[in-house]
Amino acid sequence: MFAGQRIVVTGAASGIGAAAAAAFSASGAEVIGVDRNEPESFNGEFIRADLSSPQGVSAAAGQVRGTIHGLANIAGVPGTAPFELVLGVNVLGLRDLSEALLPQIADGGFITNLASSVAAGWAERKPQLASFVSTADWAEALAAVQGDPEVTQNSYRFSKEAVRLLTELQASRNLGRIRVNSVSPGPVETPILADFKRDHGVDKVEGAVALLGRAGSVQDIAAVVTFLASAPAGWINGTDIRVDGGLAAHRGSQQLLAVSS
Template identity: 60%
Template sequence: MSHEKLPIVLTGVSSGIGARTAETLARRGVPLIGIDRNPPSEFSGTFVQADLSSQAGVEAAAAAVAAAARDGIAGLANIAGVPGTAPWRTVLAVNVFGVRGLVRALAPLLQEGGAVVNLASSVAVNWRDVKEKCSAFALAADQASALDSMADDEEVTGESYLFSKQCVRVLTEHLAAELLPQRIRVNSVSPGPVATPILEDFKKDHGRDKVEGAGALLGRFGEPDDIASVIDFLLRPESGWVNGSDIRVDGGLGAYRGSGLAALAG
């Protein structure tokens, strides 16, 4: 069966970037399977209600996808995520192990030439500085033990969202290499601050002045469409030579901060 007729699986379809990505794909006629903890108000496709905060929840979601897509799937977009205002164990379970678990569970369904897109974050720009630590955690064989090992690490428990997205960057590279023999591409997208229902959570987690200052500098916050269009591109065959990469979609915020101009503006 051609890729055009195979579904793409999306998580987090009930709101924000996930909902807008689903709309974007549906407009071009892509069959969809959506996963979320809460049912969407509108969704064009097969919906699977699942909680990705546990291994059992991930396995149940994968089983439901397999039942709905017996001929395979063309892609997977891991968009569901939990902000840092949630308990740190939940943040790491969903944002790290939910991503890893779903990719590996659905890999047998992904057809050659298929694509995976993971939602990272522009806050994880320095992920290579902690790559060894992220790798040990994100690639640990036992999820529960890995979470327990972080209980006394205040850098992780106090900055769980940051650490989780650094782990997503590590996972993206690792899974791209792991799935290369199957000719499955794995990339990530790193948004800056986006006007979604959890923007207020990011202000609380990362600092209200910092987040609102970023919006003022850029002239606006990002919109879900800004991110959805890039996810859509990475799922298309036209991006077939892009693999193991991250695309930062932040309106130039990272470039400004990295240029030194922010310090000069003081």
């Protein structure tokens, strides 16, 4: 499916990133993995880089040589980390790496960003999100939200809401050249699932998993990431694909029933 293509995958050392890298590789792609942690083994080229600063992003981008056919921005930090780190990696690092590599992406290529089901209400905060993602200077962008507890105490949600907006902006700016989409997982069995439980509440996360029958697997998400990069998805652009086992649909239905009863 991806024979002859070179695809960059961030967060490639573990979790969804590792699964996406493996899926692309199994489908014939030459994978360039990026992560701050080096995996024990990697089928492709691996770049060790920290995407939590402008310097780290620049160093990573500088090591990607030649034409690439796509970028899967999977690297992420949970909300248990300091808000500056969460917003740096999840939003500003993703934004700047995409912009740095954009000239190298072949026409007809793709960018796929990892968002989250917790970002469902992102459109309600469009003006604030737009201000944040459009501020080029990292220190200035972080300083602007530092005094807002809605951001600093819910940094993961805000970061993924920003990814939703960035996805639409990136798609609109590159119409006819590349496609840009995002994937929004529900609870997924990854090495940082425990962090999500601490951030979003153990009862809430475990209750969701019990309701669905299981947590999502990294392969569940990687399958959608690779599909969005494929030719059959060629008319999907500027879109978010929710991969949550039906959790959001259930919660929305329950809210509707509660209001109408």
